[in-house]
Amino acid sequence: MQPRIAIVGAGIAGLCAALAFAQRGCRVDVAEFSNSLDEVGAGMQLSPNVTRLLGSLGTGRELSRVMVEPSNLSLLSGLDLRALNAIPVERIAAARWNGPYGVVHRADLQGLLADAAKMQPAIRLFLGKRITAETEDMLVDQLTELTGDPPDMVIGADGVWSTIRKFAPGASPATFSGTIAWRGLLEPDIFADIADQDNVNAFLAPHTHLVTYPLGHRGHINAVAVTPGKIKDRDWDNVGDTSVLLDHFNGWSDALRNALASTSWRYWPLFEVRHTCFVAGRRTVLIGDAAHAMTPHAAQGAAMAIEDACALAACYEAVGGNARDTISRFDALRTPRVARVRKRSDFNKFAYHAGGFVRLARNAVLAVRSGESLASDLDWLYGYDATDLSHPT
Template sequence: MTSLQTRGPDQDAFPRTENVWPVAKSTKRRIVVAGGGIGGLTAALALERAGFAVDVLERSDTLGEVGAGIQISPNAWRVLDGLGAIPALEDAFVHPDVIRIHSVRAGGLVGRVPIGKTALRRYGAPYCVVHRGDLHRGLAETASTRPDIDIHLGVTVTDAQEDEDGITVEAKGADGVSSYRGEALVAADGVWSTVRRRLLRLPSADFSGRIAFRATVPSEMAPDLASFTGLWMGESTHLVHYPISGGREINFVAIVESDWREETWSTPASREEVMGHFADWPAAARRLLEMPDSWLQWALCDVGPGTIWAEGRVALIGDAAHAMLPFMAQGGAMAIEDAHVIARCLASDPDVDEALLAYERARKDRVERVMRAARDNARTYHMKGVMAFLRDAGIRYLSGTRLLARFDWIYDWRP
């Protein structure tokens, strides 16, 4: 087990030596977070801000993310800003000026949604895109400056037992099983959450019958794609691309219908395999898809509405609670919002069970509305025939600002 302990300056001068000097752990209320992904690290920052000491237990030996991008909309940006995470992310963020919407049926561009300066003016916060690895690094770097956050790597949460005073979480590492004690377990262990399945006995996320192929290329290969986000909508398929890594790379996500399903982020796929799904696409779009030498594939899952998110001293956040289709680009943003709200609820009610139920009540309607919007987008993007014709005509008719305004309720959310 590796432990990435974060320390304040006074602790550096007098390092912790377990079993020799009884160095007092922080006397603050303690919370255990399962998973050091986007939601888990943001939760650690938010809980620390709210006055808690936090243990983050992460299964992987290193903190990181496979090569792919993520869009950070204004609602998520605002939370990260409030937690002091933006300085560590600023260089990696790219601010596309527009989303260009293309239709395969129409053979090209049908609409433009302004995001750059327009989003900033409208929401008071930017709409950014970033490499997932950079987002992770920035969050971990920010967490490492907070003495009350301890990140433990290479430990897999397997079980937990509650009692009147708290919860003991068991995690398996290379050295065996270790226990972590806190007032609550915040489970941010992702779409295939162990806590969701094993501790709360809830059904797993359902496979959606769609997969995402993801790849990045250096932006020198496609300099004309470096300033905007592109969306191509086809029959049962679509493609999104945007710049990441401070503009040095272009990220591609291609969605298709398929039966393939594996619980992994990193199964490789060849260019030929991907191109096979886009054989009838216009040449301009196929040229984009031909750029990457290889792709990674990822089975898309979502959770049906109506399941609980909290019970006793355990609560789910992010994909563990509400994995959703990525067609609103909001799964990570909702995990980030959850992190803020759960920290607020725990800080404002000493009754942990009540605080976690208050978190669920505060979040559920909004998140389920976003999930429905993602499912609606899935239908809209993949329309055929007359429906696709009407969709394209509607996009052409509406101004870009009106297209953006339909989602004010998402982007204008404030912590």
């Protein structure tokens, strides 16, 4: 009998999981709260550890049409635009990490994943379906009623505000990180005299940083500013007050400040799930932000979700389709990996936002290292194969 997998959530994690399990002969039902898979979100970076996986899911050709491969990952001073160092990712990524480094709009990635899922006969999408279960048994009953068949395994891919995580043993709630992500789209001509538009540019200064990169066919420069901030309740995805944003950029380059003032902004308070929790029951597992939402300082939030999806399917195949054994092996494999990536994200925040002596020391270290030397620090991250179950973290 064809194994049956139920997935809650049709975001990037859920759709990748659906494709990965369908490739392995499973029938997959995906329940999504939204009535349609609309274009949402902003730009995102796709490092080689996940561009390889996306290619293995059959989306490589479509991804290449919407993804831009930046020339460099550049670190610059936000105060005076001085170049601190750069990793030549376009030149070295394929040879060093066996895959390209790209940037893409989140909606383009979700769209091509959704199209691939709709073309796969083994996958059914159920849109506009709210899952309200308070226990694993209730969850299985709701999904059985929805799909007509009891699932052999349930995957919770329902994001940082996961309903399923609420009944996972030992799970912690999402908590505010103390930082805000401001997202906007800059016109290329405004940015032309600031830095190379073809790069991923990280502008660093005390207490805040700004990342920019091109969005290819969309014709804009994606900009994400990460600043300290406070919130009321979730305060999720709001129109941003540009004057408030600019207050965080006092002392920065006038050219950068003028560019930031020229566009409109939305802000997302950054919530995280510091205590990683994959196991949500006997046959229920969490992946992506539902399991381990993290801040974006290593640009690995979506990457960890994609790795989770592909690793889970590989574990399922390796143990012969037993849900309990799959979840146990997956948990043992992914927990140390996510912990190491989270540690790197925390380190990047410290380094990016450094001030005083620490900032001077950081700049001095960057000045004497080559781009290839910096790249070697990322081998463990970008060279990782999530489907190799013997791979170290």
